[in-house]
Amino acid sequence: MKRVLYCALALAMVLTIGLGTASARDQIRIVGSSTVFPFASYVAEEFGATTDYPTPVIESTGSGGGMKLFSQGVGLDTPDISNASRQIKVSEFKRCQENGVEDIVQVVIGYDGIAIAHNIDNPELALTREELTLAVAAEVPQDGKLVKNPYTHWDQINGDLPNREILVYGPPTSSGTRDAFEELVMEAASEDIDGYGGEYTKIRQDGVYVPAGENDNLIVQKLDKNTEALGIFGYSFLEENSDRIQGALIDGVAPKPAAISSGEYPVSRSLFFYVKKAHLGEVDGMEEYVDLFLSEKMIGDMGYLKGIGLIPLPKEEREAQRANWENRNNLQLSDIQ
Template sequence: MPTFSYTARLICTAAAALLLAGCGHRQDTGDHEYSRAQMRIVGSSTVYPFSSYVAEELGATTDLRTPVVEATGSGGGFKLFCAGVAEDTPDVTNASRPMKPSELAMCRGNGVEDVSQIMLGFDGIVIGQKAGIPAMDLTREQLTLAVADRVPRDGQLVSNPYKKWSDIDASLPDRDILIYGPPTSSGTRDAFEELVVDYGAEHIDGYDGQAPTIRQDGKYVPSGENDNLVVQKLAQNPNAVGIFGYSFLEENRDKIQAARIDGIKPERALISSGEYPISRSLFFYVKNAHVGRVPGMDEYVQLFLSDPMASPRGALKTLGLISLPADELEAMRQNWQQRKPVTKDSLENPSGKG
C-alpha cells in the first residue's frame, strides 16, 4: 500500500474541504486533546528557516516533540491552515506577507474563527546573481519590463519583446534575461508583484496603472519553494538572476551577491527602515482552537518571540532575520498572551501602530 506524505494528505484534505463546502467544513467542536503529539506548521519558504530553527530548539530544550515544519508557500499554507479546525489540519502557518481578506474569509467560512497574527520581523526581497561578476543596478521599472508579459510600445501593450537586459536599457548587461523566481503559491511572488510590478505599472507610461502579469515565455522560470535550489542555480550560471529573501543572501554570500534596487543595497538597517524599496514584514498565524489540544503551541510561540531568538541579539539574526524594534516585539508578545484575534483592521495595520 502506498504511503502518502503529510503534505500530500493535507492538500487532498484541504481540496476536498473546499470543493465540498456545501456539505459543511471540517470542525471539531470538542475540547479534548488530539492524539498527535507534534505541532504541524506549514507555509512560507522564506519563514521556514526561522521556524525550523525554533522548532528544533523547542525539541532540544524541552520534553516536547520537535514540531514538523513544511515549506508549502504562503498561499498554499493558508489553504491548508484554513481548511478547518480538526486534528489533521495545521496548527500554524508561516507567511511572507499578511493574510489577505479573502483568506480570512476562507478561514471563517470553514470554522477557523480564532486566529492570532504574529509579525516576527522584516525581510527584503533580493535580486541575486553569481558572486564575483559586476553587480547589477536595477530600477523597479526595469525589473517590471523584464518580467512583464506585455509592455508598452508605440501607444499599445504588446507581448514582451525583450530578450536581453540591454534591450530594456543600454546601460544594462548585454546578456539574456533569465530570472529564477517564486511560483504563484509563494508570498515572495505576491510581495514582488505588489512592490515591483504594481509600482512599475504606475510609473511606466502606457500601462495606465494596470499592472501586467508575469511573462510565461521562458524568461521568468518559476522555481518552486526551495530557495536554496535557486541559489545553487545562480552559483552555476553567471547569466541568471534570482528572486528570494534576504536570509538566503546572508547564508550564501560566498556564492551570490545582490543587485542594487533604485540605487540601494539590501542591508539590514535599510530593510528595517523601509528605505530599501523591496522590503516587507514576515508573519506566522496560530490556530487558537488547537491550543491546549496539541502539546507545545504556547511554548513554541513564546520561544519564537523571546529575546534569545527574535531580538537583534537573538539566534535568528544569524539566519538573516531582521528583528522588530523592541516595543513592537513586546507588542507581539502581549498580543499572543491576550490571544488577540486577527481582524480586517489588524491585517492592514499588523504592527498595531497608529
C-alpha cells in the same frame, strides 16, 4: 544552519481526524512560507532540544499553499500554524471564517527584504523597479499599446545595462515572495511607466521567468551554474550564501539589514505566522512554541534568528507583538491592510 524539510511520512504518521484529545497528535504541525521556513525550523529544533515536547513538523508549502491548508477548518487533520511572508489576504481570512477557523492570532516576527541575486563573480548590477518590471512583465507598452514582451537581454531595456540574457528564477504563484514581488516591484513601478495605465502584475510565461518551486536553495544552485541568471528570494538566503551570490542594487539601494529595517530598501516586507486558537490546549506545546519564537533569544537584536538573516523588529514593536500574543487577540478583518 541546515534546512531540514521534515518528511511527508512523518507528517502522515501524526495526523488524525478531529480535535479529540491532545494525545491524538502530539506534534505541532506548521505549514507555509519558504522564506519563514528557516526561521521556524531553527525555533522548532531548539524547541525539540530544550523542552519535553517533540520537535514540530514543518512543511515549506509557500504562503498561499499554507493558508489554503490552514483555512480548511478546525481539527487535527489541519495545520496549527501557518507561516507567511506577507499578510493574510482578505479572501483567505474570509475562507477561514467560512470554514470555522474563526479565532486567529496574527504574529509579526521581523522584517525581510526580497533579494534580486546573481553570481558573485559578476560585476555589480544596479536595477530599478521599472527595469525589473519591463524584464518580467508579460506585456510592455510600445507605441501606445501593450504588446507581448519582446525583451531578451537587459541592454534592450536600458542601454546602460549589460548585454546579458534576461533569465529570472523566481517563486511560484503559491509563494508570498511572489505576491510581495508583484506588489512591491511591479505594482509600484507600473503606475509610473507610461502605457500601463495603472497597476500591472502579470508575469511572462515564455521561459524568461522560471518558477523554481518553494525550495529557494535550488535557485541558489542555479545561480552557481548560470552566471547570467537572476534569482528572487528572501534576504536570509542571500545572507547564508554570500560566498556564492550577491544582491543587485534596487533603485540604488543594496539589500542590507539597516536598509531593510528602515524601509530604505524598496523591496522590504514583514514576516508573519498565524495561530489557530481552537488548537491551543489540544496540541501540546503550541503556546510554549510561540513563546519561544517571540523571545528575545530568538527575535531580539542579538537573537539567534538575526544570525541567519532575520531583520529584528524595533524593541517596542517586539513588545507589542508579545502583548498581542499574551492577550490572544483575535485578528479582525479591519486589521488586514
